[in-house]
Amino acid sequence: MLLNRLALALQLALLALLLAAPLLGLYPVFVMKLLCFALFACAFNLLLGFTGLLSFGHAAFFGFSAYVTGWLIKAQAWSPELALLGGAVTGAGLGAVFGLVAIRRQGIYFAMITLALAQMVFFICLQAPFTGGEDGLQAVPRGTFLGGLDLGSDTAMYYVVAAIFLACYLGISRIVNSPFGQVLKMIRENEPRAISLGYEVDRYKLLAFILSAALAGLAGSLKTLVMGFATLSDVHWSMSGEVILMSLLGGVGTLFGPVLGAGIVIALQNLLADKVGSWVTVIIGAIFVVCVMTFRKGVVGELQAFIDRRFRQR
Numbered sequence: 001m002l003l004n005r006l007a008l009a010l011q012l013a014l015l016a017l018l019l020a021a022p023l024l025g026l027y028p029v030f031v032m033k034l035l036c037f038a039l040f041a042c043a044f045n046l047l048l049g050f051t052g053l054l055s056f057g058h059a060a061f062f063g064f065s066a067y068v069t070g071w072l073i074k075a076q077a078w079s080p081e082l083a084l085l086g087g088a089v090t091g092a093g094l095g096a097v098f099g100l101v102a103i104r105r106q107g108i109y110f111a112m113i114t115l116a117l118a119q120m121v122f123f124i125c126l127q128a129p130f131t132g133g134e135d136g137l138q139a140v141p142r143g144t145f146l147g148g149l150d151l152g153s154d155t156a157m158y159y160v161v162a163a164i165f166l167a168c169y170l171g172i173s174r175i176v177n178s179p180f181g182q183v184l185k186m187i188r189e190n191e192p193r194a195i196s197l198g199y200e201v202d203r204y205k206l207l208a209f210i211l212s213a214a215l216a217g218l219a220g221s222l223k224t225l226v227m228g229f230a231t232l233s234d235v236h237w238s239m240s241g242e243v244i245l246m247s248l249l250g251g252v253g254t255l256f257g258p259v260l261g262a263g264i265v266i267a268l269q270n271l272l273a274d275k276v277g278s279w280v281t282v283i284i285g286a287i288f289v290v291c292v293m294t295f296r297k298g299v300v301g302e303l304q305a306f307i308d309r310r311f312r313q314r
Helices: 001-023 028-051 058-074 080-102 107-127 154-175 181-188 191-198 202-227 235-248 259-294 297-313
Strands: none
Touching: 001 154, 028 058, 028 107, 028 154, 028 181, 028 202, 028 235, 028 259, 058 080, 058 107, 058 235, 080 107, 080 181, 080 202, 107 235, 154 181, 154 202, 181 191, 181 202, 191 202, 191 259, 235 259, 235 297
């Protein structure tokens, strides 16, 4: 009971910090970028942490939806909210295609199929005329949200991104704690037992894959709207590696772990990029190795385990 109260108090404190971030002098664009990647990591964690499926192709959903949203706003003059919805639907549709092909495979075979499909999407983005090729899609306007809120203001844009992130985070929490989420956890822990109890495991895994892809697509769409561009780096396989790193660093299978992991990685990239250049990847890699060796459950996972042990001792 006390542990639940501590978790609730921490979440309320973080919510207050999120709402007050522009007033505290934090750079809004940096925090918005962090929230976009935090949503991306939460989407990936829904698949890996709560379903047990390791995908190496999530950059395809993130990056392709980013391109689609940018194109809908810039070339088709769609409003931001409709373009974001279009990006999420694109991610879900792409996830359905990926899932139908890969979901019957397990382990390394599942991971390699998702990676191969993601490389096909990367090639499409490289060659398709609407993406801008190697130059990417540049100068995407933010527009007006819901017909009245000018997103040209970083503060207005920040609160829209924060609201969408919070809604998605609470939605993921509801999914995880629902009967559907309990089945996903059972599939992760013991798939043969789930099958023996009569659950259609492939259907549950496919739905989880589509939900994860839709949220990843929404994260990519938000990133395009915030930054004003979409590039090949968004759909490159290394982006899939980054989201895996974020989830493992923060704690796979925890709700807040991916958010913390994304915050650590994005903060290090921004703080160290100007000082050490390309060596920032080496530093992040070293931190990841240390974390894996000393914090096998990630930062949040190890903290939760420590608190649990203390309460049991008492």
